[in-house]
Structures are given as C-alpha cells and as structure tokens.
Amino acid sequence: MFDPLSAAMSIASSGLKAQSQRLRVVSENVANANSTAQVPGGDPYRRKTITFDAELDRALGASKVQVKSIGVDKSDFKLIHDPSHPAAAEDGYVKLPNVSALVEMADMREATRSYEANLNIIDQARKMVMRTTDLMRRG
Amino acid sequence: MAAVGFVGQAAKLYEEAKTFGTGVTNGPAKVMEPSKADAAEFSNFVENMVSQSVGTLRQAESVSAAGISGKASAQQVAEGVMAAELTLQSAVAIRDKLVSAYQEIMRMPV
Numbered sequence: 001m002f003d004p005l006s007a008a009m010s011i012a013s014s015g016l017k018a019q020s021q022r023l024r025v026v027s028e029n030v031a032n033a034n035s036t037a038q039v040p041g042g043d044p045y046r047r048k049t050i051t052f053d054a055e056l057d058r059a060l061g062a063s064k065v066q067v068k069s070i071g072v073d074k075s076d077f078k079l080i081h082d083p084s085h086p087a088a089a090e091d092g093y094v095k096l097p098n099v100s101a102l103v104e105m106a107d108m109r110e111a112t113r114s115y116e117a118n119l120n121i122i123d124q125a126r127k128m129v130m131r132t133t134d135l136m137r138r139g
Numbered sequence: 140m141a142a143v144g145f146v147g148q149a150a151k152l153y154e155e156a157k158t159f160g161t162g163v164t165n166g167p168a169k170v171m172e173p174s175k176a177d178a179a180e181f182s183n184f185v186e187n188m189v190s191q192s193v194g195t196l197r198q199a200e201s202v203s204a205a206g207i208s209g210k211a212s213a214q215q216v217a218e219g220v221m222a223a224e225l226t227l228q229s230a231v232a233i234r235d236k237l238v239s240a241y242q243e244i245m246r247m248p249v
Contacts, residue, residue: 006225009218016214122221129225136232 007060008125014064015118018052021067022111025050026104033099041089045097047073073098185237192230199223 025048035045053068075098083092202219205211 013214013218133229133232136236
C-alpha cells in the first residue's frame with residue numbers, strides 16, 4: 001500500500017539517524033581520549049562501540065536500521081609510567097583509555113560516507129517523485 | 140475546507156453535464172455515462188487526498204517548530220518538510236489537471 005519512493009526516503013532517513021548516532025559515539029570516544037580515572041589506580045574511560053540492527057517496520061513493510069546497542073570495548077587500557085599523575089597507581093603506572101585516534105578517525109569517515117550514501121538515496125527518490133509529478137504539469 | 144467543496148461541486152457539475160449530454164446523443168454516450176456512485180467515489184477520493192495532504196503539511200509544520208526548539212533532529216525536520224513538499228506538489232498538479240479538464244468542458248461549443 002505504501003508508496004515505495006516515500007518508503008525509500010523513510011528508510012534512508014532511519015539510516016541518517018543511525019549514522020548520526022554513530023558519529024555521536026565517535027565524538028564521545030575522541031573527546032574522552034585522555035579521560036583518566038577519578039581515583040588513583042582506577043579505570044579510565046572505556047571506549048564505546050555501536051552496533052546496528054535491521055528493524056522491520058510493519059506499517060512500511062520494509063526493514064529500517066536501528067541502533068542495537070551502545071556497548072563498551074573490552075580491550076586492555078594503555079599503561080604509561082607517570083608517578084606524578086593524580087590517577088597513578090601505587091607502582092606509578094597510569095591507565096589511559098583504550099581509544100585509538102586512528103580507529104576513531106576511520107570510524108568517523110565511514111559514518112560520513114554512509115550518511116552521504118543515505119542522503120543521495122533521499123535526493124534520488126525526491127527527484128524521481130518530482131519528475132513523475134511533472135508529467136502531470138506538461139501537456 | 141473550501142478546496143474540497145469546490146472540487147466536489149466541480150465533480151457534481153461534471154456529472155450533470157454528462158447526463159445532460161446523453162439526452163441529445165444516443166448510443167455510445169450511454170456507455171460512457173458515469174453512475175452516481177462513481178461520482179461520489181471520485182469526490183471522496185479527492186476529499187481524502189486533500190485532507191491527507193493537509194495532514195502532512197500540519198505534521199511538517201509541527202516538526203519544524205520542534206526542530207527550531209531543538210526537540211527534533213535535523214533529519215526528522217528534513218523528512219517531514221520534504222514529505223509535505225512532495226505531497227503539496229502532487230496535490231497542486233492533480234488540482235491543476237482537474238481544473239483544466241473542467242475548463243475544457245466549459246469551453247466546449249454547445
């Protein structure tokens with residue numbers, strides 16, 4: 001029943017939403033790349049991860065994308081020797097977040113590209129609808 | 140809603156014009172004559188279309204307002220406004236087509 005072109009736009013819009021959530025997570029990771037623990041020897045900021053999931057929209061009869069979960073990266077923290085740091089443990093080592101700037105930048109690029117792809121779909125669907133309604137104007 | 144009334148009236152007049160014509164011509168015209176139910180269906184269709192597009196426009200308006208106050212995301216605003224734009228475009232195109240069909244009948248030499 002639903003117009004496929006409007007459905008395409010709606011689905012692409014869900015993609016935009018998902019990718020902006022992804023960028024949000026990347027920005028959290030980048031901003032907290034140097035956030036250490038509050039207490040000496042404690043754990044610093046743990047890198048967040050995001051996973052996506054296909055979601056069947058019953059009204060639309062098509063699969064949209066949704067954010068499945070925002071989890072944490074369980075990999076090891078970086079250790080640096082800095083006894084003067086407020087968060088340093090007894091042995092003088094400070095735990096730094098397991099955030100890698102390179103990985104975050106790659107993730108950001110991917111989010112941007114996916115966002116652009118979804119934008120292109122919306123643009124294309126809009127053009128197709130416009131061209132079709134233009135048929136009624138002429139002649 | 141003035142537009143609905145106008146189009147409904149146009150449909151009725153159109154139907155009247157058709158039945159008026161059948162009195163003069165015999166044969167094939169009878170086949171083309173629309174029944175009353177057809178005309179009602181047609182004006183219902185137009186009415187539904189218009190009220191649906193008004194609904195979409197209202198939605199776009201409320202989403203835009205929510206977007207300005209920061210309660211809706213840019214994507215939601217763009218989606219709503221674009222849906223309204225496309226609905227309005229097609230509603231206007233269909234209306235133009237209907238009106239021009241009506242005018243075509245009006246210009247017909249009797």
